[in-house]
Amino acid sequence: MCGIVGFLTQTQQxxxxxxxxxxxxxxxxxxxxxxxxxxxxxxxxxxxxxxxxIDTSSVANQPMTDVSGRYTILxxxxxxxxxxxxxxxxxxxxxxTHSDTEVLLHLFIQLGKECLPLLNGFFAFAVYDKETKEIFxxxxxxxxxxxxxxxxDQQLIFASELKAILQFPITKEIDYDSLAIYLQxxxxxxxxSMLKHVEKLLPxxxxxxxxxxxxxxxxxxxxxxxxxxxLEKPEQDYDKSKAQLRKLVEEAVQRRLVSDVPLGTFLSxxxxxxxxxYCASQNxxxxxxxxxxxxxxxxxxxxxxxxxxxxxxxxxxxxxxxxNDDMFGCIHHVLDYMDEPFADSSAIAVYLLSNYTxxxxxxxxxxxxxxxxxxGYNKHKAEFLIRKNTVFNQLVKVGSPxxxxxxxxxxxxxxxxxxxxxxxxxxxQLNPAERYWRWCAFQSDTEVFSMLAHPEKINHSxxxxxxxxxxxxxxxxxxxxDVLLADLQMVLPGDMLTKVDSMSMANSLEVRxxxxxYTVVDFAFSLPVSFKIKEGNGKRILKDxxxxxxxxxxxxxxxxxxxxxxxxxxxxxxxxxxxxxxxxDSFIKEQxxxxxxxxxxxKEKVFSNNPGDVHAIIWSLVVFQHWYKRYMKE
Numbered sequence: 001m002c003g004i005v006g007f008l009t010q011t012q013q014x015x016x017x018x019x020x021x022x023x024x025x026x027x028x029x030x031x032x033x034x035x036x037x038x039x040x041x042x043x044x045x046x047x048x049x050x051x052x053x054i055d056t057s058s059v060a061n062q063p064m065t066d067v068s069g070r071y072t073i074l075x076x077x078x079x080x081x082x083x084x085x086x087x088x089x090x091x092x093x094x095x096x097t098h099s100d101t102e103v104l105l106h107l108f109i110q111l112g113k114e115c116l117p118l119l120n121g122f123f124a125f126a127v128y129d130k131e132t133k134e135i136f137x138x139x140x141x142x143x144x145x146x147x148x149x150x151x152x153d154q155q156l157i158f159a160s161e162l163k164a165i166l167q168f169p170i171t172k173e174i175d176y177d178s179l180a181i182y183l184q185x186x187x188x189x190x191x192x193s194m195l196k197h198v199e200k201l202l203p204x205x206x207x208x209x210x211x212x213x214x215x216x217x218x219x220x221x222x223x224x225x226x227x228x229x230x231l232e233k234p235e236q237d238y239d240k241s242k243a244q245l246r247k248l249v250e251e252a253v254q255r256r257l258v259s260d261v262p263l264g265t266f267l268s269x270x271x272x273x274x275x276x277x278y279c280a281s282q283n284x285x286x287x288x289x290x291x292x293x294x295x296x297x298x299x300x301x302x303x304x305x306x307x308x309x310x311x312x313x314x315x316x317x318x319x320x321x322x323x324n325d326d327m328f329g330c331i332h333h334v335l336d337y338m339d340e341p342f343a344d345s346s347a348i349a350v351y352l353l354s355n356y357t358x359x360x361x362x363x364x365x366x367x368x369x370x371x372x373x374x375x376g377y378n379k380h381k382a383e384f385l386i387r388k389n390t391v392f393n394q395l396v397k398v399g400s401p402x403x404x405x406x407x408x409x410x411x412x413x414x415x416x417x418x419x420x421x422x423x424x425x426x427x428x429q430l431n432p433a434e435r436y437w438r439w440c441a442f443q444s445d446t447e448v449f450s451m452l453a454h455p456e457k458i459n460h461s462x463x464x465x466x467x468x469x470x471x472x473x474x475x476x477x478x479x480x481x482d483v484l485l486a487d488l489q490m491v492l493p494g495d496m497l498t499k500v501d502s503m504s505m506a507n508s509l510e511v512r513x514x515x516x517x518y519t520v521v522d523f524a525f526s527l528p529v530s531f532k533i534k535e536g537n538g539k540r541i542l543k544d545x546x547x548x549x550x551x552x553x554x555x556x557x558x559x560x561x562x563x564x565x566x567x568x569x570x571x572x573x574x575x576x577x578x579x580x581x582x583x584x585d586s587f588i589k590e591q592x593x594x595x596x597x598x599x600x601x602x603k604e605k606v607f608s609n610n611p612g613d614v615h616a617i618i619w620s621l622v623v624f625q626h627w628y629k630r631y632m633k634e
Contacts, residue, residue, distance in 0.1 A: 001510035002062070003027030003049040004074040005159040006126055007168065008135055008211055010043065016168065020045045023164040029337070030160060030505045038063040038072065040128050043211060044135070046074050051508055053363060054078065055099035056260050064101055066109060070130050073105040076160055077123030077145045078512070080255040085118060108136070113206050116220045120255065120517065126158060134210045141221045142516050143203030143493030146501060149214070152197040156209050162198065163339035171197060172632060176457040181466065183448045184441040186343035186620045189470060189494030194340050203493050225485055225525040232528050238541070241527060246545040252517035253279035253365065261362040264288030266353065267317070269305025271539060272367025274554055275546050276514055280365060281313040289315040290357045290364065292349065296324045300563050308551040320356040327352060327564055328573055335626045337506040343620035344495055345566045350503040358509040368496055369515035372487040373524040374539040375480060375532040379439045382424050383483055384533050393428060419612065432478070433471040436486055442616045451598045480529045567615040570606055578603060578618065582625035591628070
């Protein structure tokens, strides 16, 4: 796991060489073990920050060049089947290291872009060909590892993080379409970036770049999902599928245990992390497992379930019991690390978990991906209910005016229920694609546009087209698998994986996600909806596949997110930051981005007795303003 950065430019080489050194230094959290740069020509430079995991010797450091001197690679990630690929495709080549990086380099030399479907792992990498003077870029199938590209005026810069690109003399302009989307979702999906001229290489894509710009981009992986062809199957097929899923998950976990440094698992006590822990514990004696408990927030604390799992599988379990002060104390660390606005507040908890876990291991396995693949979120159950057109739907319609009067927030059982009922009621009025976007968002288009001082800077038709593209898999005649595929394309890489990657890398911790092994994903999208959710029971087949080994208490526990007491902080400890600094009236007017009157109303609501989801909106503003002051304000 590492940080990569490179440039291809017509500008003065000396200036860019200095910038490259600064860029690598900015990635040192991603790669604390070695930071190296290499000038490949008068126009091309590569830099690498290394977190040593496989072959920790210095000979495996990067940038890495083949013996001919023609090809040089930068690689971030892990290829878990690299030993098998070496034996199959390059058995006669004398390698200098025992690393997956060198295997990948020679695979690319032999096969070019055709090597990509062979790779089982997560990655972002670049290869420079000295003869063609082109750089090849690629990103893993699901966007587990990030890759940004800046392209303007024959300047091409790519990096694992935006902060590395910002070390170069680039044009910094806010993309107002991206800002509007961010204010809806609290993150940026797809290829969006907050800066003009910067885009993310999409998951499952490759690109060639030269001094003439981005020559070509193409998709190399598409989920093998064929709507309408997945038919209901008899119960014996369910039993066979259940056994097959368990086998695939066990193999995926086993593949991810390869490491030359200490390894463990995140264990929240939820189904997904418990399954990963079980599978890992079958291969590792006294497996290290880690969870965090919330001393001051019993509503969010789930350590009792994690302890049950740890005891059953005899893991070496560590619970990090944290207070609100602990969480609050790391807010500025989280904000300072973010080089692009990202306002999923559970990043704070992930940061703390990663920080404590890193004290004991360098690699952790997590259960991310299970909810998106097997319908584990409340929104999936809600979508399932709406499509069933039940009596419950009619009752919600009747009660809709009443729900709008009730107090709503995420921070207690009843106010969260009232919040969910109102969102369900709103969703009943929309078609499936519109409902998908609305349930992913905290605000409507109209609400977001009213927040901006210059809504005319937004290209409304482009935003609509982007929203349609993100929900493009969802159709009236489809089923819940459409929604899950949309989550895999938008929510997973834009929110969940971004959160885990950035917060773990902020602590120099590598996190691996076995449930996103492509064999598991491809199989999941071959299954009918009834295998995933039945009578409101989400993740049906995943739970049943491991029901005989997991503690029974896990199957009756309520579903909770990895939440933090954000509303309390905003109303108390962070109130000064809101009212006297980042959202202070005079600064808002001077900045000229937001509508002062709209921001004032949002601030009033967060301090009211009926805040609803406004704390998420305030947090998105706080994160943006902190980013703006740090990176955009001269």
